[in-house]
Amino acid sequence: MAWNRERRIKPLCPKSGSYALVTGGSEGIGLEIARVLATKKWNLILVARNVKKLNKVASEFKEEFSIEIEILPMDLSVPGSGKELYNKVTNLRVNSDLRVELLVNNAGFGAFSNFAEEKITQIVAMVQLNILTLTELTHLFGKHMTERGRGRILNIGSVAGFAPIPLAAVYSAGKSYVNFFTRALAYEMNPHGVGVVNLCPGATKSQFAKRADMEESLLFKLPGFVQSSRAVAEEAVAHTLGAAPSCVCVTGRLNQIFAILNPMLPLSFAMQAGHVLFV
Numbered sequence: 001m002a003w004n005r006e007r008r009i010k011p012l013c014p015k016s017g018s019y020a021l022v023t024g025g026s027e028g029i030g031l032e033i034a035r036v037l038a039t040k041k042w043n044l045i046l047v048a049r050n051v052k053k054l055n056k057v058a059s060e061f062k063e064e065f066s067i068e069i070e071i072l073p074m075d076l077s078v079p080g081s082g083k084e085l086y087n088k089v090t091n092l093r094v095n096s097d098l099r100v101e102l103l104v105n106n107a108g109f110g111a112f113s114n115f116a117e118e119k120i121t122q123i124v125a126m127v128q129l130n131i132l133t134l135t136e137l138t139h140l141f142g143k144h145m146t147e148r149g150r151g152r153i154l155n156i157g158s159v160a161g162f163a164p165i166p167l168a169a170v171y172s173a174g175k176s177y178v179n180f181f182t183r184a185l186a187y188e189m190n191p192h193g194v195g196v197v198n199l200c201p202g203a204t205k206s207q208f209a210k211r212a213d214m215e216e217s218l219l220f221k222l223p224g225f226v227q228s229s230r231a232v233a234e235e236a237v238a239h240t241l242g243a244a245p246s247c248v249c250v251t252g253r254l255n256q257i258f259a260i261l262n263p264m265l266p267l268s269f270a271m272q273a274g275h276v277l278f279v
C-alpha cells in the first residue's frame with residue numbers, strides 16, 4: 001500500500017452543523033487553537049475543568065466571532081470520562097444537526113519529578129488524561145468520521161516523545177505513545193477521508209511549565225526557544241485543515257531541526273540532552 005493514500009483528503013471547511021471539539025480549550029495551546037478555529041467560523045465545544053474560565057472564553061468568543069459555543073466542564077483524568085464526554089456531546093445533538101468534524105485532543109499535563117517520589121495519584125491521572133482518554137475519544141469520534149468520510153483528528157503529542165526523558169519518564173513515554181499511535185492511525189483513516197495529525201510542539205508559553213514545575217528549567221530559559229501558544233496554534237490549524245495534511249506537524253524551526261537530527265543521535269545522548277534541558 002502506498003503512503004500517498006493521504007492524497008485523498010480535501011481541505012476541511014466548516015458547514016452548517018460542523019463543530020470542533022477542543023479538550024483543554026480554556027487555556028494555553030488549546031485556547032489558541034480554539035481562537036484560530038473561531039476566526040475560521042468553526043462552532044466550538046470546549047472542555048476543561050475550570051467552569052469560570054470556560055464561561056469567560058465562551059462569552060468572549062460568541063461576541064467576537066458570532067459562532068455557536070458549547071462548554072462541557074469535565075475532569076478528563078477520571079476513568080471513563082471519554083465515554084461520558086461522548087454521551088454529553090450526543091445529548092447536545094438532540095434537536096440539532098451538531099456534528100463533531102474536528103476533534104482536538106489537547107488536554108494534558110506533565111510533571112518533572114523523580115518517579116519513585118511522585119504521588120501515584122498524579123502518575124495515574126497523567127496516564128489516564130494524556131493516553132487513555134485521548135485514545136477513547138479518538139475511537140468514539142473517529143468511528144463516526146470514517147463512516148461519514150469526512151473529518152480531522154488533531155492529537156497533541158510533543159517533541160518530548162522523541163526520546164525517553166529521565167525525570168519526565170511517564171510524560172515522555174506518554175507523548176511517545178501519542179506520536180506513534182496518531183501516525184499509525186493517519187495511515188488507517190486517510191483512505192476513509194479522515195485526516196489525522198500528530199502535533200509536536202516544543203517548549204511553549206502556557207500554564208504547562210508552571211504546572212509541571214519546569215519554569216526554571218534550561219528548556220524554558222533558552223532565548224528564542226519558547227514559542228507562543230498562538231504561534232503553535234496557527235501552525236497546527238493551518239496544517240490540519242489543509243489538503244492532504246501530512247501526519248506529523250512539528251512546530252517551530254528549532255524543533256524541526258531537532259526532529260531531523262534526533263534519529264541520528266545515540267539514544268544515550270538524546271536522553272542526557274533531554275535531562276539537561278528539563279532540569
Ligand SMILES: NC(=O)c1ccc[n+]([C@@H]2O[C@H](COP(=O)([O-])OP(=O)(O)OC[C@H]3O[C@@H](n4cnc5c(N)ncnc54)[C@H](OP(=O)(O)O)[C@@H]3O)[C@@H](O)[C@H]2O)c1
Pocket residue numbers: 023024025026027028029030047048049050051053074075076077078106107108109110129156157158159200201202203204205206207208209211
Ligand atoms: N507548553 C508546552 O511546552 C508543551 C510542549 C509540548 C506539548 N504540550 C502539550 O500541549 C497540550 C496543552 O498544554 P498547554 O501547554 O496548553 O498547557 P496548559 O496551559 O496547562 O493548558 C492545559 C489545558 O488542559 C486543561 N486540562 C488540564 N487537565 C485537565 C483535565 N484533567 N481534564 C480536563 N481538562 C484538563 C486545562 O484546563 P483546566 O485546568 O481548567 O482543566 C487547560 O485548558 C498538552 O497535551 C501538553 O502536554 C505542551
